[in-house]
Amino acid sequence: MLREMGLRLLPPVSVAEATGRETEAAVEMRVATLPDTRAPQALAPAASPVAAPRVLGDRPAGIESLDWEDLAQAVAGCRACGLCESRRNTVFGVGPARADWMVIGEAPGENEDLQGEPFVGQAGKLLDNMLRAAGLDRRRNVYIANVLKCRPPGNRNPEPQEVAQCEPFLRRQVALVQPRVILAMGRFAIQTLLQSQEPVGRLRGRVHRYEGVPVVVTYHPAYLLRNLQDKAKAWADLCLAMDLMEGVDA
Template sequence: MNIRDETVLRELNLYPLWVRRGVPAEADVASLPAAHAETSQPALPVAEQPMLRQQTEPPPASTLNWTDLKRVVRDCSACKLRSGCTQTVFGVGDEKAEWLFVGEGPGADEDAQGEPFVGQAGKLLDNMLAALRLKRGDKVYIANIVKCRPPNNRTPEPDEIATCMPYLQQQIELIKPKLIVALGKTAATSLLGRDATLGSLRGTVHDYHGTPLIVTYHPAYLLRSPAEKAKAWQDLCFARQRMLP
């Protein structure tokens, strides 16, 4: 293990990393337990989502390329969230990414900078990515369920999610990721189109229109509940196993 790996694991409260005697670290990580029965719970199709409403009706998100989608999201005022935020936060990363990480919505730092996960939660997410030998922008794309910051960082309301989801759905269609990692309950239930506890969704490969989807904790929650970082590490190892050839 090099110094950088040790630093990452310390940040995740996972150091020292115990390895079984005589077994390489990679093999020990791969043996982490998980009850991983695959299920198929498709999200609601775009056709069942409420239509976007704006002063000027935009073209359907499903018809847009990256350039047009970014422009429409930038100019969107389809729900009440836009009037209370500084700017929309589109997403960031490799537009042909293998990994797509989806959070809930922008916070204050994200609203100010126009990029998702740039505050303390973003720092932790970057460390989570580093633990997987990944980094922001390299085979990784990061987005949120809603593109505008909810007031006081509250949970987005159902109508706000329904209005913004076509944008994320088109991002997923353009990226065509090999795996989606839903960060937190809001992201997971919005993508899967059903309500459930986070605990019941973890440890299982779900299906999002043919793309595998795995659920773990939101980094902001892990900052408040650091004891759960070990469970998040287990989720990340499960995700890595799913991506192995």
């Protein structure tokens, strides 16, 4: 291309070689027109800022031996994952200290974060109606808790490290409540308790176990509000848990 343009390509020479054959100005011009074979730097895109990895704090020691009061305080002061930075309130649980029934959900939502109680708002009303139909009440004979005690921002799905950090609190709650049956509601609660990646539909209709306690799985009330056709399935799951309780009591 250079020859076609009438230019002659000259081999590069050093300033030392040019001394005595060309003027200093000509040498500088020749050097200035040589191609720059160095890796481009000025035109390289600026590197995107990389967020520093989140450092998890330590959970309180001895969770497995805490009583109700100390466990509640441990949850309230927990900073073992990043959810502590955006929560308004921790959501510990509600119900009697000992109960035959235990309901376990996934994580607090906006209303739960504001009130500090699990399953409030429209999903909570639906759950209360379901429990009432079974002769149950969150203040009297059923204990309700979530796997996570803090709300994920924007109600996003829980992350594995968040579940791993929080699950020991739930395990201790189960040990203190000593339920005869657990009703697990929603995919993340079910997968956490059962250590399974199976969808809810494949886990329904049979009895599982968590820490030795029988577990019946069903859909989350928030899901049922969006999928009314599955309310009958959720009622069937609740009936399975009631039948199980009758067998246990017998």
